Amino acid sequence: MKRGILTIVVVAAAVVNLSAQAAKPPARPAPSAPANAAKSPGAGPVFVVETMKGTFEVETYPNEAPKTVDHIVALIKRNFYNGQRILRIVPNQLVQFGDPQTRDMTKQAWWGRGFDAGSGKSIGIAEFNNKRQHKVGSVSMAHPGDAREADSQMFISLSAQPKWNGQYTVFGQVISGMDVVRKLAVTDRIVRVTLRPEPAS
Numbered sequence: 001m002k003r004g005i006l007t008i009v010v011v012a013a014a015v016v017n018l019s020a021q022a023a024k025p026p027a028r029p030a031p032s033a034p035a036n037a038a039k040s041p042g043a044g045p046v047f048v049v050e051t052m053k054g055t056f057e058v059e060t061y062p063n064e065a066p067k068t069v070d071h072i073v074a075l076i077k078r079n080f081y082n083g084q085r086i087l088r089i090v091p092n093q094l095v096q097f098g099d100p101q102t103r104d105m106t107k108q109a110w111w112g113r114g115f116d117a118g119s120g121k122s123i124g125i126a127e128f129n130n131k132r133q134h135k136v137g138s139v140s141m142a143h144p145g146d147a148r149e150a151d152s153q154m155f156i157s158l159s160a161q162p163k164w165n166g167q168y169t170v171f172g173q174v175i176s177g178m179d180v181v182r183k184l185a186v187t188d189r190i191v192r193v194t195l196r197p198e199p200a201s
Contacts, residue, residue, distance in 0.1 A: 036196060037176035044069055046175070046196040047076055051086075052189045056177025057196065058139050065127040065171040068141060068150070072171065073195065075119055075152055081193035086184050087111040087153075093161065095184050096142055098153035105187070113144070118151030123169075126150075132170040134161040137181075139172035156181050 037057055039046060044062035048055060062069040075081065085102035088111075089095055099117045101107045110117070126147035134140065138157045141150035147169060156174060157164075158181070174181060 039175065040173075043173075045073055045198075047072075047172075047193055048196050049081075049177075049193050050191040051180065051184060052191065053183045054177060054180035056180045057175050058172045059175050060172045061132055061170070064129040064132050065169055067123055067125050068127050068169050068171040071121075071123050072152075072154070076193050076195055079192070080119060080152065081190055083192075084190045085111075086186055086188045086190070088155075089184070089186050090158075092159050094155040094157055095181055096153060096155040097190060098142070098151075100152075102187075108187075112142075112153065118153060120151075122149045122151045124148055127169045127171070128166050129170070132173075134164040134168070134170060136160060137174035137178050138170050139174065140164070140168040140170045143168070158182065 036046075039059045042061065042063050043059040046057055046059045048057050060069045060072070080100070081098065083103050084097060084100060086095060086097050087099050087102050096112065099111050100119075101114070101116050102111050123141070128147070132138070134157050136157060136159060139154055140157070141147070142153040142155050143150040147167065150169060154171075155168075
């Protein structure tokens with residue numbers, strides 16, 4: 001009789017154990033980070049823009065626009081763009097950001113213009129070149145009317161815009177996440193902008 005009771009207890013324990021295992025969801029593998037997009041020949045630092053709708057990467061062109069790239073890289077290192085918002089969208093043409101006033105929704109009427117619409121220090125030169133032109137994903141410097149006065153605001157072309165060549169300095173190109181760029185809307189927040197680490201040589 002004791003043996004029968006012991007068998008029932010063992011079987012019951014096994015059933016409980018199996019039930020507990022079935023109730024546990026299977027372990028999911030940790031999501032792997034997306035592979036970094038390859039830079040094109042002659043490209044310089046890559047910066048990563050994390051937005052509320054996803055992330056995109058931009059390679060820069062210091063050979064063609066050295067002062068512009070140096071200026072933008074310095075701002076990124078200062079965390080200048082973190083917490084800003086998209087300030088302007090022209091459908092099928094451009095997405096623009098880079099004004100620190102966009103952190104304040106009460107100043108929306110002034111986004112993109114006014115004394116505080118940049119870092120306070122213009123680049124001082126227009127670095128136009130024939131090699132880097134306005135095409136899908138090109139990244140250019142916005143300015144108030146004189147390309148030498150470009151500061152921190154930049155825009156991404158959503159389509160080829162040859163009429164802008166010779167008017168705005170192209171200093172970069174989106175190399176991954178163009179689908180994210182197309183989803184962005186005015187007031188969407190930029191979480192942070194960082195420089196992608198260079199691989200160890």
